Amino acid sequence: MENWLNEFMQGLLRLLTQPLLYWSILLLFFISLRRMKQERKSFGTRVYDVFTEGRSTWRISLIAGSIVSVFAIGSGLVLNTEFLLLLAGVTILLSLPFKLTRLSPAYTLGFSILLVWGVSFIPTGTFLENYSSALTAISLPGVAMLLSILLIVEGVILTKTSSRRTFPERIQGNRGKKVGQHRVKKLALIPMVSLIPAGMIEPFAPWWPFFYIGENSFGLVLFPILLGYEWIARAQSPKLAAIQLGRQTITLAGLSLVIAVGSFFLPVLAFVAVLVTMIGRFIIYAIHHSKEKNQPYFTEDHRGVRILGTIPGSPADQMDLLPGELIVNVNGIAVTSVHEFYEALQMNRALTKVEVKDFRGENRFLQRAMYEGEHHELGVLFVQEVTYQSLAQ
Secondary structure, eight states: OHHHHHHHHHHHHHHTTOHHHHHHHHHHHHHHHHHHHHHHHHHSSOOSOTTGGGTTOHHHHHHHHHHHHHHHHHHTOBOOHHHHHHHHHHHHHHTTTTOOTTOSHHHHHHHHHHHHHHHTTSOTTSTTHHHHHHHHTSOHHHHHHHHHHHHHHHHHHHHTOOGGGSEEEEEEOTTSSEEEEEEEEEEEEEEEEEEEEEEEEOOOSTTOSTTOSSOOOEEEEEEEEEEEEEEEEOSSOHHHHHHHHHHHHHHHHHHHHHHHHHTTTSTTHHHHHHHHHHHHHHHHHHHHHHHTTSSOSBSOBTTBEEEEEEOTTSHHHHTTOOTTOEEEEETTEEOOSHHHHHHHHTTOSSEEEEEEEOTTSOEEEEEEEOOTTSOTTTTEEESSOOOHHHHHO
16 A cells, blocks of 8 residues: 555656646647637627636546546556657647647547557667667557547547537628638647556566466556547537537447447557547548538527627626527517627616527526626627617617
């Protein structure tokens, strides 16, 4: 027990030497900075704060980190320093130029596994011989199982997507008019505890560690795994699209996990699991991308005014107005344009009553008292732009 405690403390200290820990902070800062700049350009104000892309994931990240850590330690999955550096390098390269599109474990771990397989063909006698021999000692079935578990985590995070944590954008439509879309992106840092060669921990059972060849002593390392995604919702509600993508991702991960388990008996199935995961995830998002070329969801509607987004903490946010809902009535007045919305809003400055149609086509009735100094426009973001001059007219 004393050896385990000592190694756990050293594992915490090893976290400070992991490049992905510092890269995740830098990555979050730059993507937030670029997004806030775009928000000011489109809406005249910053909508979300810095680092919003990484918020609301810590609870799932801790639970997921605990699960993968129990799997790694319980099964004896050993990840040496060479593999951890390879994974860090692949993750950093895939996150350039400061995007989260390719930070799925299907790609970060998938390409890392393929590179491990590739270095086995490096001829002996080269300066990379020691590095390649260390990489080829990694258990590919174990890492393939780890990939599948992390892909399940990605699917779960997708299904938990909040309508208030997707990022609205105005773009130019095919017909020259402004249309809206939502950029759904998230970065989660999964803290994983794994075994590394050399340390004070001795094998405690004949089968442990299961995912390692040889009898050595082991240590512990706390390693951050970056998990992210970025995609566009234009032809449908981002919440509904996220749920669909999440369920498809979990199904793919389940299939990959079954194949990875089979690789214990037939090692080549580890590569099959990786290829199925990488190709499957690419197909899932390719199909989603093709659907988003349909009629834009966030556009003008003769029945009312479509909500593109709300500013966090504003009256609209507190009234629970959601992106994609249709405002049909304000203060007892039917509205079909942004101009009419603002005119109706001025009819009662003390109490605002709003009627909206939700995603199921059902009407919701909301109201809220307005106070001095609060956002005079409720904090609702629309596809259409309206100037103060037009309001004055």
